[in-house]
Each structure stands twice: as structure tokens, then as C-alpha cells.
Amino acid sequence: MTAGATTGAGVGAGARRIDGVPKVTGAYVYGSDLRTENMLWGATVRSPHPSARIVGIDVSHALGSPGVRAVLTADDLPGRRTIGLEFCDQPVLADDVVRYAGEPVAIVAAETAAQARVAADAVEVEYELLPAVVDMEEALRGDSPHVHDFGNVLRHIHIVHGDLETARADVWVDGYYETAMQDQAALGPEAGLALPGHEGGVDIYAVTQWLHVDRQQMAPCLGLPEEHVRLTAAGVGGAFGSREDLHMQLHAALLALRTRRPVKMTYGREESFHGHVHRHPSRIWIRYGATHDGRIVAADVRLLLDGGAYASSSPAVVGNASTFAAGPYEIPNVRIEGTVVYTNNPPCGAMRGFGAPQVCFAYESAMDALADRLGLDPVELRLRNALRTGSVLPTGQVITGTAPVREVIERCRAVPLPPAEDTVGRDPISYPGGAGHVSRGESLRRGVGFAVGFKNVAYSEGFDDAAEATVTLRPAPNGPVAVVRTAAVDYGQGLYTVLAQIVRSELGVEEVVFEPASTESGSAGSTSASRQTTMTGGAVLAACRELKAALDGGPATLPISRTHVFHHRPTTGFDADGQGDIHVSFSFAAERAVVEVDTELGLARVVEIAAVQDAGRVINPLGAEGQVEGGTAMGLGLALTEQVSLDGGVIRNPSFTDYLIPTILDVPPIVTEFVEEPEPGAPYGLKGIGEVATVAATPAIVAALRAATGRTLNRVPVTPDDLVGIRPPAATDGRAPVPAVSGQEAIPEALGLGLGQQQLMKAREP
């Protein structure tokens, strides 16, 4: 147990959260807590159909509904009609057709939340149903309905390295794996407040991960110059990728500008499931070839992701997933074909791991199958093939930074196993299934599973996601106070706490305060991709050192300020063979799961997880452990319970009653350790660690379930029916065909249908 965190901690010490006191007293203001005088409430009308033409919309009853001040449809939009993180392919409000169940069609503002909801229900939309494609393999077929005019292939990645045809393997294993759609399920809902401002502009306080890209998408749709659209981060109750895309921000701003009154919008839990992107469901075919002595010589992977109805960040997700698809191993001959398709399912996009969890489940499952075939210990097989500094990846990228893969594996293996438990006569709460368990432990089997995962840190493929920060030293009665100004959003992971630790260590001040994160500062990039401690941490560190140099240079009068824009090293895109210097750096993790399964009832309990994380250098041990433990819990959810269930494209379980995130009884004690090998070029040698525990946890748990049951288990989440063998393993008719597209770009980009995020950011530069 780590305890005794201090408020004034510097780098390396356990620090209390800088925003902790208001969070434990209930005073912290989240987006859903915002209110102001004379405020209206907004509500959204959403399509119940996954694919339909809008024949007509009658808003007359809604307009006549009590308390209503505005009803807006696509015809009322003052500017550009589409949004999107990478391509503007998603209507602000559906115009002509709807492409998924849950798509916004109209928005309403009224005096109370209840009146807004009643009015939204009174908007009459006449739909003509169209054929829907809700299966990712069907979407690839020539006779499939087209979700967008240009077809259903959103992006295809083709990576060839070495020569598969001439690879000499003694043993081959083939595997097919499926992962479900997962929901981020942040407890804090999408919420915010928009206020009409001066010069016809608008101020928005909302839950978000990247203020500047919100604004970049919003301003053209509002018909306003960017400087008239001012965003400030409201308190964010978790995100995990779900706040990367716009949700209510633009709708509330449209209603505020129309009514000239402040408009608040808050999604309930059901609407939240419809109002943000999810983790892509995947189907993965993987083939490993190895020599008798356990050297992997070939990997051949076909990867298919369901992107849903709109692009969101799918092109980047499939890029990521493809580069990691052969695993954290040195393999001389590799072919990877990765496709993300459009379907009429709800859009998928960013979620913790960003494409890495799906492929990790496949390659680590296949590694266990290979170890079994070779008669080798699975951990030993991983050690023999593990990446290291200097290794060449399937993209041809040489790992120049640290890659302590063997170290995380060996440290994880060395964690003592939890003692065996008696199977009979225990407190019933300790049996799989808890108090609902009906046996006396006669059929309990314990299993142990192991997995290694990896994930890139910061944005890839040539994206220069720079971060700006300003540090100011102000005079104060008890010594100078440091004021940090950044547009980076801390949505709970503890960014501001580590930034304060950096400032304290560098400037020797006790008190560090933060200005609100807003678009009035330069972009800090997204709080995603495990990047902010490196990027904004790097900017704050450099600004502090510039301040120190100025102060060391002679007498200076306070206040004194320095601003720094931090860039990571440049990367490149993919060439025609999928080769390139794609990623900035990598973070690795090994996890070992111990499970107990009642093999007759199909109930499982995770007994313990050992997690060893490559961290470069730990800035706040307490926060770092929290990332690993929380990330592991999210991977546990995907392994055992979490699945957005779709029926014909419609979400059937949009609630915490039916979508099951792990409770405190489901998540076992987690033993967390860090390997600290400083990463060259990174501030303090640190690495982002927010995601990779999630990546490794799922396959480790499923490996343990296989060990306990002897079953194939090629699909997550694993259900009780899978564990008792009532449901057969996921079957396939063979690999999905490789689509006939040329080039590695996303298809809308190749067709000139819209600029990507990077081009848009570049276009903004003077």
C-alpha cells in the first residue's frame, strides 16, 4: 500500500492530486454541474434507424410545446454542415439520410430539461428505411449497400517486410480472433454550457480532450471566425477517448446563438452510449511460423475493424493496429493487411489503447498456441523473440529508444504467485460469481495466463502534435508562486499534478496554480495517446528551465514568464509497402493473471493480476500505479463482461444495468511494478503509461481462462457459455478479402473529399 502522499511533492515523489480536495468534498465543478442565470436546456432528437432517408421533419408540434425557445434542423445550420476529427464526413444534424441509430437529427432548447425532452419527442421525422450494412465482412462485399457514396472501405494498410514466401518455418499456427465493441463508460457524462458572447461570438464550457480541435471543427459550422469561438474545459469526469470527438458542444453553441441565451446540455447514460464513439470491434486472422527452437520467422496478419457510420479517428486507429499486429517480437518476414470499413453501426473511434488492444488479444493468444505447439513455456517463447533497442519492426522502423521487453517479462514472472486457496468451505463471496454462486466449489479450477503488450506514445504517421505551455513566476508574500497556463485537459489521470511536480522540482517553489484550460492559450494537443506527460510535461519543463536561465542571468523583476512549444521527434507516414518511421516511441507492459473458474457454472473470478510497466521514469508513483490499475480494470472488462450489444445496428444495452463495467468485487488486487530505463530525448526520460496496461490485461486474463478450462476461447468478452462449452468458438469462413484500393491514405483523403487533421493544423500555421 502506498500512502502518505504529500501536497508539495516534486518529481519522483508520491503527490496528492492538485485538484483532490474539491473532488473529495463534492465541490469540484464538472460539465454536468454548470449552471447560470437565465439558462435554457438543450435536447437532441436522434434517429432510431441505422439507415434511412429523411422524407420530412415536422417541427410544428415541438415549437408549440411548453417552454420551447428553438428547434433546429439541418436547414437551420449557418455554416458548414459536417464535422469530423480526420474528415468532415459526419453531419452536424442529419441531412437527407441517417447512417446509424442514434444519429442527431434535430436539437431543441427549452426553459427546463423536462420541457426540452418533451419537445424533442414531439419532433416528427418521417423516415424511408434503406438497406443497412451492419456486418464488417459484408461491408467489404461488392453487393453490400454503400454507407457513403464512395464505398465502404475507409482505410486499408498494407505492410510487407522481408519475404513470407521464402520464410522457413518448422511449425505454423493459425488463429482467428474476435473482439467486441467496448464503451469507454466514463462516469461523467457529456455535458457543457454555451453562452452567447461579444461580437456575435460564443463561449463554450464543456467536457473535452482537445479544445483546439473542437474549435477547429465548430467555427466553420457556426459561420464564425475561430477567435469568436472560445472554449474552456469544464471538469471532466473521465474520457478514455470518448471526448475526442465533438458531442454536445456544437449543438449547444448553435442553440445559444439562435436564442441569444445560455444553453446547457447534459446527456443521460443512455444518450451517452449514442453520443460518443466506441472501441472498434475486430476480426483478426493471424499466422505465425517458427523454428523448432522457438524463433518466430514469419507473421501473416489480416485485420478488419468495424468503423461504424463515420470516420472519426478510424484511419489512425487502423494505422496503429496494423503496425502492432505482429506483436512486440523480432520477426524477419511479415505481412499485415489492415482494413477499417464503414458500416451502419454506431461510429467507432478513440478508446484507451487505440487499436492496440484488439491486435494484442490476437497475437498473444496466437503466441500461446505457438508455445503449445512447440512444447515451450509461453513466457520463454516471448523472451526468445522479444523486441529490444535496435530491433526492426514490420514497418522497417528501428527502435532507437528503450525497449525493456525482456525486463518487464522477467519482472512480471518473478512476482510470487498468490497462495492456493481451498476450493471448498470458503466464504461464498469469494467464489466466482460471488454471493450468487450456488455450488460449494467442487468444480473450481485455477489458471495462470501471461501476456505482453505495446503501444506508441504520442501521435504517429508524421503528425506534429506540439504542445504549448507558459510558466509565470509571480511575487507573493510567502515566496513566489508559479502560474501554469496550458490548454491541456486533465480529465482525471493526474496531468496537472505531475506538471506541478515538475515546476516544484525545477523552480523550487511550493505553490503552483493553474489557469483554466482554454483556447485562449496555444494548442497543447489532445489528452490522449499517452502523450501529455511527455508533451505538455516537456513544454513546462523547458519553460521552467528558460525561466531559471533568465533568473540566473542577473536580477529579474517578477512577474516573469516563459512560453515553450514542445515538439517530439518527427515521424513519417507509410510508403507503398507500409514502411516508415511511423511512431515516436513505445511503451511496453507484461501482465500475469491468475483466475479461478467454476467449470460447471461458467463463472470466473480474477484472483490476482501482476502488472509490470515500462515507464522510463515515474514522476508520481501514486498516479502511475493508478493508471496501471485502472487500465488493467478496463482490460478486465473487455475480457469478461463489456460488450456493446448490437441488433441490426441498434444498441440493445445502453445502460449500466446491461452494460457491465467491473465492480470492486470483480477487480482483484493488482501488484504493480515499474521498469525505469530513461527514454532518450524525453523529459526526465519518462514514457507515457496511460494505455498499455489495458492492452496487456485482456489477453493475460483470457490465457488464464484457457489454462483453467482447456477451451479455445477466441473471442472477447468470454461469456459463461464459452467457459462451459455451450457456445462454440467464433468461426470464420476464411480471411476477409483484401480490398482493391491503392495507397495507404484514408479513402476520403485520397478522393480529395476532405483534409485530414494534420493538413488542417498545418494550414493554420502562418
Next chain:
Amino acid sequence: MIIHANVNGSIQELDVPPAASLLAILRDSLGLTGAKNACEQGECGACTVWLDGAPVCSCLVAAVQADGAAVRTVESVAGGDVLHPVQEAFLDSGAVQCGFCTPGLVVAAVDLLEHDPNPDEETIREGLAGNLCRCTGYRKVVDAVRLASERSS
């Protein structure tokens, strides 16, 4: 209808719509936004408050049920600027990340320790099983309750 409730020690007269939940009244009429709305189905515990001394999901309690009752919210747990030992332990143990579940967990943990000052790990986990947290993986929440218990004994 008009109800009278003792909220955090002061008697409130409130005009509540028949369908309103206690959570809605606390948040929207009284501005006590410490209790959170995260699921509105009694699954997540983020809206936990005490109703006549018993912890309840305030989203599942009709506001009219609070007529004549004593309601205590997370806002009453600290004594002015002095945090409750459970709140201190949550901060010292790293049990807070995004914090959206924290008010509910603090109420549940305070209630648990009021009834059992020295709970073992299984008792802690059972006692907090009605509170979902998406950030922490719960280990540090267990640590926090244990720490608060140790400091009080």
C-alpha cells in the same frame, strides 16, 4: 407538492414535482451538486446520500419520500475546512482520479466505517460494491478505507 426536509442540518421547504428524484432536487433546487448523476438507475452509486441515516441512491428516491426526513449529502462530510479522515485517506492513497465517483464512494466509505471501524478487505469490497469507479481499478480505494480505519484506531 410542498415537502419539508432536513438537509445537512437545515430545514428546507421545497416545492417538488411529483416525478422528481431526490437527486434532481438536491442538484437543481438546492445547488448541492456533490451527488452525481452518472446512470440514473441505481447502478453506479455516484449519487449516494444518507436518508434518515441509511445510504441510498438518491436517483432512485422520489423527492416526496424525503418529506419529514433527514438528508445528509457529501457536502456535510467535512467539518468546514477540516476534511473527514476518509477524505484525507482518499487523497493520501491516490484513490481519486477523475473524481466523478468519489462523492458517492466517500459517503459509502464513511458509512461503512461508522458501522465497522476495522473492516477486512473482503468487508471493504462488499461494502463498496454498489459504487462503480471507471478510473482507479479500486485498489487504491481499498487502500484508502484501510488507511482511514488504521488512523482512527
